[in-house]
Amino acid sequence: MSGTEQARKMVEGLTDRSFSPGFGNEHSSEAEPGALPQGRNSPQRAPHGLYAEQLSGSAFTEPRAHNRRSWLYRIRPSAAHPPFVRVDNGHVRSAPFTETVPDPNRLRWNPLPEPAPGTDWLAGLWTLGGNGDVTQRTGMAVHLYHANTSMTDRVFSDADGELLIVPERGGLLLVTELGLLPARPGEVALIPRGVRFRVELLDETARGYVCENYGQPFQLPDLGPIGANGLANARDFLAPVAAYEDVERPVEVVNKFCGNLWAATYDHSPLDVVAWHGNHVPYVYDLHRFNVIGSISYDHPDPSIFTVLTSPSDTPGLAGVDFVVFAPRWLVGEDTFRPPYFHRNVMSEYMGLIEGAYDAKAEGFVPGGGSLHNMMSAHGPDRETFDRASAAELKPQKIDDGLAFMFETRWPVTATGQAANADHLQKGYDDVWQGLERHFRP
Ligand SMILES: O=C(O)Cc1cc(O)ccc1O
Ligand SMILES: [Fe+2]
DSSP states (O other): OOOOHHHHHHHTTGGGGGEEOOOOOOEEEOOOOOSSOOSSOOOOSOGOOEEEEEESSSSSSSGGGOOOOEHHHHHHTTTOOOOOOOOTTBBOOSSSSSSSSOOOOOEEEEOOOOOOOBBBTTTTTEEEEEEHHHHHHEEEEEEEEEEOOOOOOOEEESSOOEEEEEEEEEEEEETTTTEEEEEEETEEEEEEEEEEEEESSSOEEEEEEEEEOSSSOOBOOOGGGGOOBBBSSSEEEEEEOOOOOOOOOOOOEEETTTTEEEEESSOOSOOOEEEEEEEEEEEEGGGOOOOOOOOSSSSOOOOOGEEEEEEEEETTTOOOEEEEOSEEEEEEEEOOOOOOOOOOSSSSSEEEEEEEEBBSSSSSSOOTTTTEEEEEOOSSSSSHHHHHHHOOOSSSSOOOOOOEEEEEEEOOOEEHHHHHHHHHBBTTGGGGGGGOOOOOOO
């Protein structure tokens, strides 16, 4: 059986009981009866001879509402490993991004080229740009991936931040310390800072996007006057249940630490957590569950209304990074230019397309590609979209042929050298706004 078939079989075996729902919950799970200690975290001898280990994602002293940690009960402690040594960073880059100067121009890329045979998810990870500083735990990076092979006897963890994975083509099976999470195009998965995982492919190739968030963990946005329900509902986020592997053979553990990749070979799989409890957990979310709220009178609402997850910065209301989705919805605005308006924003916007088309761009913005509109850059509908939307008959219209998203950040995104010089960087993107004639004739 090929790796892909095996991964598919594992996913077919998953049921509703293979997931623990809720956002930010205290989850608990055991893969063997009695493996999870009751009434305490650190008994003198953990059940079944397991080792207890705490993994924290926040300082111990942070307010309870922000406090994140999980207790893992594992076959061997993570500490049992030889020294980590530097390995090639491949196409992975980190903040501070200094290979190019921040560019005020509007940039747009085609999808990543085909990977060489035998490229796994980590080898296929390619950094487009970002901001902040990994050592200060501020900012974010935009990565893309294109892979054709499952990770085998190697796992990855990121000390620099959490990873929001946005598959665009091909399903993934994330085999994590806390259990199994499938993530297909249209779903997003989050791996918390420091959690080890392996990516197996459910299809021949896998392509997608990753937001690496160095800052405060993503949380659900406050709803304000929207009320107690809406946007992404907490119950639709799914954490895994405990599932461990008992593998005694060399496994390479790659750790991204302060911008570089380091590796140590364990003599066993570190995905050996038999039971766990806590709230520092991976999760998956189906973007089709997003409850889209918009204008039912007039005007195009600001895209903050489409926020799925937000990573607050130290200034209230000013996100280090927001994850925003443009999901199928009805447009009913009267006397309204319905697509995104022309704008110059203080926030910087990286946009990607998961399927179909985006309502502000008639062509050139394709699934697997992406655009970067840095702070204050002028953008909005291309000429074709402007002409069409200005003349359209305003009957109720369903936008149902596209799923686009945005990583929106308070700091400008500086491109990596490989992104600024990529063959797949589109030439002449500015032209989409050419030919917007003057109509004003006083
Ligand atoms: O297409 C964009 O540029 C993103 C965007 C969408 C929108 O509906 C309003 C403003 C905005 O920046
Ligand atoms: Fe924009």
